[in-house]
Amino acid sequence: xxxxYLEDFSVGQRFISATHQIDADQIKxxxxxxxxxxxxxxxxxxxxxxxxGLAASGWHTASITMSLLVRSGMPIAGGLIGAGGEISWPRxxxxxxxxxxxxxxLAVTPSRSRPERGMITVKSETxxxxxxxxxxxTSRMLVWxxx
Amino acid sequence: xxxxYLEDFSVGQRFISATHQIDADQIKxxxxxxxxxxxxxxxxxxxxxxxxGLAASGWHTASITMSLLVRSGMPIAGGLIGAGGEISWPRxxxxxxxxxxxxxxLAVTPSRSRPERGMITVKSETxxxxxxxxxxxTSRMLVWxxx
Numbered sequence: 001x002x003x004x005y006l007e008d009f010s011v012g013q014r015f016i017s018a019t020h021q022i023d024a025d026q027i028k029x030x031x032x033x034x035x036x037x038x039x040x041x042x043x044x045x046x047x048x049x050x051x052x053g054l055a056a057s058g059w060h061t062a063s064i065t066m067s068l069l070v071r072s073g074m075p076i077a078g079g080l081i082g083a084g085g086e087i088s089w090p091r092x093x094x095x096x097x098x099x100x101x102x103x104x105x106l107a108v109t110p111s112r113s114r115p116e117r118g119m120i121t122v123k124s125e126t127x128x129x130x131x132x133x134x135x136x137x138t139s140r141m142l143v144w145x146x147x
Numbered sequence: 148x149x150x151x152y153l154e155d156f157s158v159g160q161r162f163i164s165a166t167h168q169i170d171a172d173q174i175k176x177x178x179x180x181x182x183x184x185x186x187x188x189x190x191x192x193x194x195x196x197x198x199x200g201l202a203a204s205g206w207h208t209a210s211i212t213m214s215l216l217v218r219s220g221m222p223i224a225g226g227l228i229g230a231g232g233e234i235s236w237p238r239x240x241x242x243x244x245x246x247x248x249x250x251x252x253l254a255v256t257p258s259r260s261r262p263e264r265g266m267i268t269v270k271s272e273t274x275x276x277x278x279x280x281x282x283x284x285t286s287r288m289l290v291w292x293x294x
Contacts, residue, residue, distance in 0.1 A: 034210035035217055050228060050289075058229055061212050063181035063206045071180055074174075079184045081197060082205055084235025127232045136231075140198075 003077035006118040006145045009108045019103040020064050022056060024095040026036040030060040055092035061099070061135045062087060064144030068101045074122065078144050085120070085139030099123055109118045116145050143144070148222035152293045153265040156255045164248040167211050171205060171242040177207040202239035208246070208282045208287055209234060212273045215248045218262030221269065224293050228268070232286030245276040253285070263292050 024043070031040030035057035038045035046054040071082055095100065107121035119140050126135040178187030182204035186291070193201040215271035219229055240246065254268035266287050273282040 030210075034214045037217055038212070039226065050225070055209075057213065059206065059210045063177075063204075063210065066204065066206050067181045067183070070184055078197070080175075081185065083235070084205075084233070086231070087234050088231025116231070 001048050002074050004143070006108065006110065006120075006143045007146055009105055009120050011105055011108060013105040015074050015103040016104070017039060017068035017103075018071065019098050019100045020068055020091060021098045022060075022064065022095065023036050024054055025092075027054060027056045027060065031057050034059060051092050053081060054095055056094070056097075058087075058135070059088045059095045061089060061126060062137065064093075064099055065101050065124060065135055065137060068099065068126075069103070073101045073124070074103055074141075076120075076143055077139060081142040083140045083142065085137055087135065087137045088137065091127070091134055093134045097134070098125055100133065101126050110145075118143050118145065151290070152224050153255070153257065153267075153290045154293055156252055156267050156290060158252055158255060160252040162221050162250040164215035164250075164251075166245050167215055167246045168245045169207075169211065169240060169242065169282065171201055172206065174201055174242060178204050181206060186254075188198075198239050203235045203241070203244075205234075205282070208236060208240045208273060209284065211246055212248050212271060212282060212284060215246065215269065216250070220248045220271070221222055221250055221288075223267075223288060223290055224284070228241045228289040230287045230289065232284055233281050236281065236282050238281055240275070240281045242252045244281070245275055246281065257292075265274050265290050265292065 028041050039049045039051045040057050044055050103124040105124050110118040124137045126134050185196045186196045190201050245261050248269040250269050257265040271284045272280050
């Protein structure tokens with residue numbers, strides 16, 4: 001896919017990523033390092049707890065989402081450089097889920113002070129194989145004007 | 148540290164985590180998996196690019212922040228279950244940075260419909276060894292009333 005510059009983006013534009021299947025081993029390995037809580041690391045404890053079964057760390061879902069965006073979801077020239085955004089997890093990511101990211105451009109904002117750049121605001125919904133949304137990320141990303 | 152329930156939280160309460168030192172190997176390993184872009188994976192390419200040197204993925208900073216909160220930063224009874232929030236990265240996390248999370252309770256909100264639970268809103272600033280803020284996360288977390 002061609003790399004996109006500020007001029008190439010428009011409100012309403014949509015992008016769909018490739019998919020990634022998550023499994024219990026990935027969930028536990030990520031959690032052991034970054035989110036060591038029983039509902040992310042142990043099936044039996046998870047079954048008895050709030051999530052009623054093993055659930056991925058929200059930060060794991062976020063990281064997989066980034067991976068999908070970088071590899072296939074959003075071809076920004078010069079790379080995906082995020083300034084920040086809003087994130088929510090309406091439902092847990094489960095072992096076996098096949099995740100895919102659907103992104104929509106909400107705003108395109110040229111920089112007032114720096115003519116060579118701008119920002120885009122992108123809403124990225126991460127869905128599982130049933131089309132259920134496991135994460136909504138609205139992020140502001142740096143984009144460059146064509147050189 | 149004692150585990151805290153809804154009744155134990157109050158606006159303005161502060162928590163400080165332990166520290167975690169990040170290095171180039173951690174940055175590259177995380178990025179190879181979740182954010183494979185040259186400014187996160189390759190020193191020379193990073194030096195020539197936007198960040199002027201190797202920088203951690205923002206999602207890596209977020210994941211380390213979660214790790215610090217879970218292990219030492221915020222002792223919520225029943226665990227840290229986030230519904231979402233706002234995140235920003237005012238400056239990059241660099242190899243050698245020693246990260247620490249300072250959290251402040253912004254709001255304590257009992258549930259109207261479910262008397263056994265509530266939400267707290269927490270602002271967590273992740274700082275490096277120079278006191279510079281590398282991430283601001285304002286998150287909504289589930290808390291339980293005392294049984």
